[in-house]
Amino acid sequence: MKQVLLFLSASALFAGSAFAADAASGAAKTPSPAQAAQQEKMKACNKDAGDKKGDERKAFMKDCLSASATPAQQEKMKTCNKDAGDKKGDERKAFMKDCLSAKKS
Structure with missing residues (x-):
C-alpha cells in the first residue's frame, strides 16, 4: 500500500511539473x-x-x-493589406488594426 501511495504522489508531482512547464512555454x-x-x-x-x-x-x-467574412470586410482587408505595403511585425499589426477599425462600413 505504501508503494502505491508513493507512486501516486510521485506521479502527481511529475504531472504537475510537466503541466507547469507546458504552461510556461505556451505563454511565449x-x-x-x-x-x-x-x-x-x-x-x-x-x-x-x-x-x-x-x-x-x-x-x-x-x-x-x-x-x-462579408464582401465589405474582404474589401477592407484587401485595401488595408495593400496600404500596409512592406511593413512587418508589430508595425504591420498596429497599422492593420488602425486601418481596419478606421474604415468601418
Missing part, C-alpha cells in the same frame, strides 16, 4: 495567423453579442463565429 508562443484571425473574430462577435444571455447568446455566437 505567438498564435498563427489563422489563430490570430479567429481570436479577433471572437472578440468582435463577443462585443456584438452585447447583453445577450443564455441560449440567445449561444445561438448568436454560433452564427457570428461560423459566418464568413
Whole structure:
C-alpha cells in the first residue's frame, strides 16, 4: 500500500511539473495567423453579442463565429493589406488594426 501511495504522489508531482512547464512555454508562443484571425473574430462577435444571455447568446455566437467574412470586410482587408505595403511585425499589426477599425462600413 505504501508503494502505491508513493507512486501516486510521485506521479502527481511529475504531472504537475510537466503541466507547469507546458504552461510556461505556451505563454511565449505567438498564435498563427489563422489563430490570430479567429481570436479577433471572437472578440468582435463577443462585443456584438452585447447583453445577450443564455441560449440567445449561444445561438448568436454560433452564427457570428461560423459566418464568413462579408464582401465589405474582404474589401477592407484587401485595401488595408495593400496600404500596409512592406511593413512587418508589430508595425504591420498596429497599422492593420488602425486601418481596419478606421474604415468601418
